[in-house]
Amino acid sequence: MADQDVLKTAVRLGTSVDALAALAAHLRLETEQSPADPAVRALLATIADELIGDGALDPVTAAPTIGLARTFLRQASELVENPGRSGGWDQVDVPLLQSVGRLSMGISAAVLAAERRLPDLRDRLSAADARLLDVGTGTGWLAIAIAQSHPTLHLVGIDIFEPALDLARANVEGAGLADRTELRLQDAAPAPVRLYAGLRR
DSSP: HHHHHHHHHHHHHHHHHHHHHHHHHHHHHHHTOOOOOOHHHHHHHHHHHHHSSSSSOHHHHHHHHHHHHHHHHHHHHHHHHHHTTSSSSSSSHHHHHHHHHGHHHGHHHHHHHHHHOOOHHHHHHSTOOEEEEEETTSSSSSHHHHEEEEEEOOEEEEEOOOHHHHHHHHHHHHHOOTTTTTEEEEEESSSSHHHHHHHHH
């Protein structure tokens, strides 16, 4: 491939990267009520309208979309900076862990949708003694989202990755949900019966 072809391809792909970043920035400004230069805000809104159309923003959808953009952009940047790095969990990338965790918040919308179709599920999750187990809780954002949408629900989040749990503890505390969210360093795979018994306590 000629050098010019490589450059043209990079420019074309870069436009997609810019569009994704602009969409995520727009969603953050609109849902987090962040201050911004009016000209920048207007430009980002115009780009977002071109990408997704003009309509009311749903904060439930915005959060995982922002998380998805952060994840893609962070992973892409990491790949460029460290192309020879091996995969796995031996290295801790805090922004990446947080962005992947925020991406999972979208599952809470699926839970709410399921409750509309399954009244028994809604009743169970709304009961005064209701408890929910979040296996692989990571940085805790799904547990936070579900706790926020279910004010009486108590959550137990488990994970085998201590660095993620450290972030989850800070996230849960920051969200003011430490009184209803318990986080444990625990593996669900080898002892499902003991895990269930522990959840019942």
